[in-house]
Amino acid sequence: MTRIAFLGLGHMGLPMAVNLVKAGHDVIGYDPVPAAVDAASAAGVPIASFGIDAVAGAEVVITMFPAGKHVIAAYEDGLLAAADPGTLFIESSTIAVDEARTAHALAIEAGHRNIDAPVSGGVVGAENGTLAFMVGGSDDDFAAALPLLEVMGKRIVHCGGPGLGQAAKVCNNMILAVSQIAVAEAFVLGERLGLEHQALFDVVSQASGQCWSITTNCPVPGPVPTSPANRDYQPGFAGALMAKDLGLALQAIEQTTTDAQMGRLAQRIYAEFAAGEGGHRDFSGIITDIRDAS
The missing domain is CATH 1.10.1040.10 (N-(1-d-carboxylethyl)-l-norvaline Dehydrogenase; domain 2)
Structure with missing residues (x-):
């Protein structure tokens, strides 16, 4: 069992988090949108009051945000500082390649690990656990993330170094x-x-x-x-x-x-x-x- 913070519980993020819960992982979620919070609670995903509360004590942090600016702002505004040293950050939003590399650099500088792992397959794929993951990052970090990605996806491809998943x-x-x-x-x-x-x-x-x-x-x-x-x-x-x-x-x-x-x-x-x-x-x-x- 892995303790996971899942931030971003929209149409894609929520079913991904639900599949991790069903697989027996200790998941705590966060989303700033009240309707998303209500849906997550109804689906059995425990909710934190703030993103930094979800991240504290997590072994893995998965983010599914609308745009790269949200990812970088969240990293700079407290997520990285709130995480335990060596936390693995899995960035599954779809963002620009240079934004993914900026996020990677911020995570490494803060003493953490990071991969970019955007998805394809739509809501149906998220619900069924059949997403495709395109992963950029080191071999070791890819290997560490793989068991969790396999819960949420059917095809996981390591595309190369940081940013190449994007x-x-x-x-x-x-x-x-x-x-x-x-x-x-x-x-x-x-x-x-x-x-x-x-x-x-x-x-x-x-x-x-x-x-x-x-x-x-x-x-x-x-x-x-x-x-x-x-x-x-x-x-x-x-x-x-x-x-x-x-x-x-x-x-x-x-x-x-x-x-x-x-x-x-x-x-x-x-x-x-x-x-x-x-x-x-x-x-x-x-x-x-x-x-x-x-």
């Missing part, structure tokens, strides 16, 4: 965004050509167009009962978060002078989506904007 995540999410747009456009095109959604799904899900955006996150109601489309695009992974992740991709594209035209276009489309009502719906709801724009 590098893998930004590339993955750029691919996901581009494919989600392509799938949405194809379903709108199919509608206008007279194809039923189920017929198009039956073809594409077993053909060369097959991808996660079809088989798990199908953006139209019907073919995949667990997809957000069958829950009125309730987030889930909100459109605003995909827009944020694509902003990180754009930042990386520009820093590395990479000719990534589809990534740039996806960033623009999701920024426009997030600026409207779509920002509060699951990111797969982009199909509604494509219908309206056509």
Whole structure:
């Protein structure tokens, strides 16, 4: 049994924390949002009044925050100081590569260990314990974190040194965004050509167009009962978060002078989506904007 502080109990963080509790670990959570606290308490996750209270005495601290600025601010404003020496910090938020490396340096300077371990797989993956983890950090710290990551995920890949987990995540999410747009456009095109959604799904899900955006996150109601489309695009992974992740991709594209035209276009489309009502719906709801724009 490991004593774990889990900070950030939103749509992704809460089911991850719940799986750790179910596995027998001593978990104490924290979130500044009252609704998240209520949901965590109802799910059996003990709650601390403050983040520094959760961290005190923990062997491992897992953070799942909205953005890199929140991670760095939390590290600088008391989390690192409140932790026992040698605590392993697992940073599972999706943040910029340079922010992950800054967080790593802050943790090391304070006498702790740190890995970046962003996730992929959405809320369903978090609930089922089938997330993919992309990990950046030392071999020893990866090995120390692995038993906990295996509780929450099905595929865990050590991508290299500090920040390289985030590098893998930004590339993955750029691919996901581009494919989600392509799938949405194809379903709108199919509608206008007279194809039923189920017929198009039956073809594409077993053909060369097959991808996660079809088989798990199908953006139209019907073919995949667990997809957000069958829950009125309730987030889930909100459109605003995909827009944020694509902003990180754009930042990386520009820093590395990479000719990534589809990534740039996806960033623009999701920024426009997030600026409207779509920002509060699951990111797969982009199909509604494509219908309206056509």
